[in-house]
Amino acid sequence: MAQEQTTLLQGTLDLLILKSLALEEMHGLGVARRVEQITGGTFQVKPGSLFPSLHRMEEEGWLSSSWGESENNRKAKYYKLTKTGRRQLETETERWQKIALAIGQALAT
Secondary structure, three states, X not given: OOOOXXXXXXXXXXXXXXXXXXXXXXXXXXXXXXXXXXXXOOOOOOHHHHHHHHHHHHHOOOEEEEEEEOOOOXXXXXXXXXXXXXXXXXXXXXXXXXXXXXXXXXXXX
């Protein structure tokens, strides 16, 4: 059964990017693939959304980056979480858990 794609809610992309980078550093397209993987195909992140978010998160100090080679021997920018980014992941996770619980309660009434 094909998974229906869903539009990302405001703020969700940051959480998904942070979560994607929690285990290892990755280049941008790797992050996009990981988001799709961890959401079971529900969310596909387009480069026009992904790269501005990665750059903004780097400016916020949540990510650091370095240049390396991708699987196909192309130059690629690799991103990894900083300590500040790990704290932000915890904060965002708690916030979204509260939101999900509240919406679940609202739908159950």
